[in-house]
Amino acid sequence: MSHHDHDDDVVTNTSNNPHILEVAEARFTRRQTLFGGLSATTVALFGGLSLAGCDNDDDPSTPPPAEPLPTPKLSFVPVAKSTADVLTVPDGYTANVLYSLGDAIKEGIPAWSDTGTETGSSYADRAGDHHDGMYFFGLAATGATPDHKASDRGMLCMNHEALTTTYLHAAGSTTVGGVRTIEDECIKEMNAHGVSVIEVKKTAGSFAVVKGALNRRITTFTDMELSGPVRGDAQVKTKYSTTGTKTRGTVNNCANGYTPWGTYLTCEENWAGYFARAADDNSKRTGDHAKEVAALNRYGNAQGAVGRHRWETVTGDNFARWNTSVLGTTTDGTDDYRNVINTFGFVVEIDPYDPTKTPKKRTALGRFAHEGCWPGPVAAGKPIVFYMGDDNRGDYVYKFVSEALWNPADANKADRMAVGDKYMDRGKLYVAKFNANGTGDWVELTFNLNGLTAANAAYPFANQADVCLNSRLAGDAVGATKMDRPEWGAVNPANGEVYLTLTNNSNRGSASQPVDAANPRNYDADTGSTTTSLNGNVNGHVIRWHEDGDSPAATTFEWDIFLFGARAAYPAEVNQSGLNANNDLSSPDGLWFDPRGVLWIQTDDGAYTDTTNCMMLAAVPGEVGDGGPVTVAGQATYKGKNLGSNNLRRFLVGPKDCEITGIHMTPDGKTMFVNIQHPGETGSLAAPLSHWPGGGTARPRSSTVVVTRDDGGVIAI
Incomplete structure (x- = not known):
């Protein structure tokens, strides 16, 4: 989400949870060498099941390869930092705009006028604002049949997180004395949130939106089912649904996810x-x-x-x-x-192939500021696991482990929402503790366990619905680790390790959120000093972990910090990852592993924008434990090895005042979709900060771009 809103959210975690240095000695000591030399069994479990719908071996019913993924080698020349109002990609690459705010998704809807005069109701069939998390689902050459290997036609699902009302309306929103006076403006805003589900097709070498029957917008008006433990609970009964079984709409959809059975997950964040x-x-x-x-x-x-x-x-x-x-x-x-x-505050499942299916809010996965929902490696006879972050300063990292064990036949069933009922409505929710010695624990959030009882003094829990509705309070009760805004996650297809961005935290170093091993930095925003005028974790970092026993359902793990964001000019004590002009970054946010093992990192920044607009980088990561212990201004922690320009380099820089967020590729690796959110966000109609993508005097518009290599080759490697 926009840095202008996000890090200023009210901090609601006032619990007295122990911090890393207060946690008791872990049950086991940190191994000196972690996970070296993955066995063939481990590779079979983790190697080829990373992203259903993304590569030629992605069908979960197909056995994964017996050999490890080859280590990719980045082949592009790094892009320089930039403050220009342009979108920059490497030499030999081209970026074309595919889908922008206000674009019609159905025939008969007038084109965007660049005046903000479109009706509110028309936005039920137009692109929403603030494009965010995104996923490409392959389609067969005709009809609505899924084809997970298709690269020329598919359903592109994307979130529309929030609004820049300055450009959405003719002259911004109309409010008099705190009251909205034009109903149609509010209808437009409510329709401009939610999700786009659109058919895209490659013709004569270029992708375009197909204005067909499969397209739909899911907005704040769309009927939604409540599914899982919370369904029918007294706390969700309303005038609209007196039985507590449904609600209207979804809002503030930030990051996303997908399921092995071919559905899209959109996540309600700052609702x-x-x-x-x-x-x-x-x-x-x-x-x-x-x-x-x-x-x-x-x-x-x-x-x-x-x-x-x-x-x-x-x-x-x-x-x-x-x-x-x-x-x-x-x-x-x-x-x-x-x-x-x-x-609100749930993971919402959507069938991208069937417009008749009602979306479902999967309440068993907890309720918080869901940044996203990412599946762990999938194996027959094992549970389905989803990883999630709660994007708030000082909140928690979660995972859900299904009760049902994976049956590969479910990957190809026609009633995909029924498959979702099987795997997402019953299971165990966990919250993470990151211990000071580099180990971690997943603490189960189940009613009548771990103090989540009616006798809990801070919040007496009534049942599992109460635990799911109040996951934050459950995390408080069990002493989960307060983190620096857990945002996007990604699972490494090479070894099953999980990466998570901790974007930044202006409260880190305060009395309520002192530094700890997993969140070790507190320094000055201007100089990088760790001794004067401290401003918290200004530039953020990326943490990663390896589940013990190579099992996504494990209750213990080992972790280190993969990457510290920093200006290249900062002192080494802050620039712990040795970043240089080719790869320095601030506020890592979006995160995605492509099927070849390249990690893509996107930024949502306000601390480095005097020097560069937000960006996207490509990384070739190692594994947990490839570095070692370090000390940051007296705080002990663990970090991975420095990558250097060979294994971490800048691929894209956005236009002015934007966030780079949302990424996916076609299975052949030759087409990348990237979202550019809210260019020119803090400008005005009188003084726009950006005119991207239209140029000239055009209003700035959130947009999806298609990035390709000029020689037609695969991207980045």
């Missing part, structure tokens, strides 16, 4: 800020009102909050649902929307 909550009589709230108020506060919906876009100020039920205040007279909340906020 709490969209809801108003008046200073009403809390004693009228549903059930145990003290519990409910504690949960509202922990998730950032404090008493007196107003909605981010003030949609709740417009008359009508579609707008009243953005108000969590007690406005009705029932004791169960079925005549107002006091409980509606509890129907």
Whole structure:
């Protein structure tokens, strides 16, 4: 999400959880040499099952290769840093715009006018704003049949996280005295959130959007089912769904994921800020009102909050649902929307091939600021595992382990949402503790275990639905490790190791969030000094871990810090990864492993933009333990080996005031899709900071670009 909103979110983790240095000695000592020489069995488990729908061996029903993936070698010349209002790719590459804010996805919808005068209802069939997480699902040459090896035709799913209302409307949003006065503007904004599911096809060497019957927008108006432990719980009953089985819409969809059975996962991140909550009589709230108020506060919906876009100020039920205040007279909340906020904050599953299927919010995977949801390696007879981060300063890393064991036949079933019911509605949710000695523990978040009981003093849990609805409070209760804004994750197809971006944290080093082994830096934003004018973890880092026993379902792991973001000019104590002009970066955010083992890192930055716009880099990583122990300003930690320009280099730099976020490739490795979010975000109509991609005097627009190599070869290697 935009750096202008994100790192300024209210910090809601006020728990007294122990930090790394307070954690007791782990059950075992850190091995001196980790995971060296993967066995053929390990490779068979992890090597070829990385990204379903992405490479020629991606069908989970096909046995993976018995040999390790070859180590890729980066072949492009690094791109220089830039503050120009252009999109820069390496020499020998071309980037073309595919899909921009306001583009029509159906025939009969007028083209974008560049005036902001399009109707609100038309955005049900137009590209939304703030393009974000994205995935390409291959299609057969005709019809809606999945073809996971197809590179010329597919369904492209992408999130639309948020808005730049300055350019969305004719003259920005209209608000008088805190009240939205033009209903159609609010309808446009509500439709400009959510997800695009669009058919794209390569013709005469170029991709274009096909305005066909498979296309749809999923917005804040779309009907959604609640699935899993929370379904039917008293805390999700509303005027819209008095049985607590459904809700309307999804919002603030940031990163994403996919499933081995061919569905798309979109994740609700900073949703709490969209809801108003008046200073009403809390004693009228549903059930145990003290519990409910504690949960509202922990998730950032404090008493007196107003909605981010003030949609709740417009008359009508579609707008009243953005108000969590007690406005009705029932004791169960079925005549107002006091409980509606509890129907947001989930992983949402979407069938990209079937527009008739209702999306489902998979509540067993917990409720928090879901940055994304990434599957671990898949093996027959083993559970399905998903990794997730809660993007808030000082919040947690989670994983979900399915109760059902993977049956490869499920990869090809026509009713993909039913397969999702099997693997995503029942299982165990865990939260991570990163120990000071480089080991870690996954702590189970199950009702009546690990203190998650009705006797818990801070928050008395009633059942598993309560644990899933209040995953943050459960993490508080078990002493999970407070992290520096856990964002995107990615799983290395070569060895199953998991990488996660910790984008930055202005609170790191404070009394509530002191430095620790997994989050070891607190330094000055301007000089890199670790002794004066400290500003937290300014540039962020990437952490990684290897599950013990090479099992994604393991409850213990070993970790190190793969990469520290920093300016190249910073002192070595801060620039721990030895970054240089070809690869220095700040605020790593988007993260994706391609099937060949190249790790792509995207940035969402406000701390280095005096020198360069946001960027994307390619990395060839090693493995956990390839470096060793280091000390950062007195804090002991573990870091991987420095990569240098050979194994880490800048591939793309975006236009002014943008974020680079969302990436995927066609299975042949020859076409890359990348999203450029909110160029010119902080400008105005009178003084735009960007005119990308239209140039001239055009309004800036979030857009998806297609990157190809001029010689038609595979990208990057």
